[in-house]
Amino acid sequence: MIPYGRQSLDQADIDAVVAVLQSDWLTQGPTIERFEAAMAERCEAGFGIAVSNATAALHIACLAAGLGEGDALWTSPNTFLASANCGRYCGADVDFVDIDPLTWNLDVNALEHKLRAAERIGKLPKVLVAVAFSGQSCDMRAIAELARTYGFIVIEDASHAVGARYAGRPVGCGEFADMTVFSFHPVKIITTGEGGLVLTNRPELAERLRRLRSHGMTRDPAQMDEPSHGPWYYQQVELGFNYRITDMQAALGLSQLGKLDGFLARRRELAARYQQLLADLRLDLPTAQADAESAWHLYVVRLQTQRLAVSHREVFEGLRAAGVGVNVHYIPVHLQPYYRDLGFIAGDFPEAEAYYAQAISLPLFPAMTHEQQDFVIGQLKTLLVTSD
Known part of the structure; x- marks a missing residue:
């Protein structure tokens, strides 16, 4: 059977993972930071936050955007379930915008029409998840203009689009989206086995994304409500999750990024x-x-x-x-x-x-x-x- 997609691994990938297995850090170690920095540099973005999978990335991106009960998330119906489910995880309502008959991406004309109607009844979305279906961005410039007009946050679900470009710049650069999500599932462009990443240029979003992926914890005294008890001290300042990626996965991702x-x-x-x-x-x-x-x-x-x-x-x-x-x-x-x-x-x-x-x-x-x-x-x- 010729599969519709599959990973491409070589000895260098295996060696990269083995090197981590022989090191002191299997998780929460320095290889993760190197992978995040390399992805951010490649995409011309300010910050990269690696997580366990792209669904987790979408979830914490929505939380960082402040999405919650009483809010609405809109996305394309032509996508994997996670692009919509991430809104439901936050307690938000979910709605869809039909696709362009030529590109099969979210139709910007349909979006504008739906936004005008939603404004009239006071039900504008808080978040739009713009899906880069098959690896090709939506009309992100037009979406960014609509976001400025109607006041919603743009998350580009670029799970299919690692290495893609839009308007002469890498997808993930943040020029047209507040956050961009990548997937590193084995059938995607590069793989970490399972894994995902959120890119953003906004330091306050990056800080919250890091906290949300690790139980809502912080060791930063500036984020605590009382003086630190000592170098061991941490506080849970909000409800977060264990969405961490491992150093083994990050090592594979770094090796794959080179290819x-x-x-x-x-x-x-x-x-x-x-x-x-x-x-x-x-x-x-x-x-x-x-x-x-x-x-x-x-x-x-x-x-x-x-x-x-x-x-x-x-x-x-x-x-x-x-x-x-x-x-x-x-x-x-x-x-x-x-x-x-x-x-x-x-x-x-x-x-x-x-x-x-x-x-x-x-x-x-x-x-x-x-x-x-x-x-x-x-x-x-x-x-x-x-x-x-």
């Missing part, structure tokens, strides 16, 4: 090859967002089902049966039973639902060979029986 440019180049080469070799098929191919340079975490196509004699499911199952490990990203979040119980129904976000009925993620990962890619394309061509 990022090579990973990106290979992903972009394979994506360009897909674009060329699939151009004549009855498919809608990925469309570039203005000013965005994708990291190509995913390569998604949409079947032109109205022009085919086979269904979405038949193509998906045919590819799986042939040994092509396709997937679907994503089932619209508002159609999940949990969110239907909150009042969402089919038809609420028609663009996301139409996309879901046609989308298939094809294999894309740095170690993928041209022969494997040709096999994927050949199997897809065989299955795309036309209706005329």
